[in-house]
Amino acid sequence: QVQLVDSGGGLVQAGGSLRLSCAASGLSFSSHIMGWFRQAPGKEREFVAGISWRGISVLYADSVKGRFTISRDNGKALLYLQMNRLNPEDTAVYYCAASRSNVIYNTLRMYNYWGQGTQVTVSS
16 A cells, blocks of 8 residues: 655744655655645645656756755655745645656646645745
8 A cells, every 4th residue: 555644844934944754655666756746725736846766857846946855765765845945825735746657747647646745834
């Protein structure tokens, strides 16, 4: 059974930082594209960042480029999202996701497995 467990969310002031983690089990982690998505209240879930199997290629949404960094540790089956210079517009539930594709997609339907989400709240 595939499990993705998100953690690391919390309340932070604008300009602050957080690091999210996603622990994967039940799948061949190093053979999956991994991604982070987020969903703010009243909005659709949106792509944040994606990373290739070995972490060589990454893709970011324009809104987080230069502030967020996605990384992975295949030996530990962990995915990370380092978030710096947070602003209130980053407030959302953040989800990690795994894709069986061999390309980093920014669309939800290309991801096969999802974490339960972790809340990030940025106060102004």
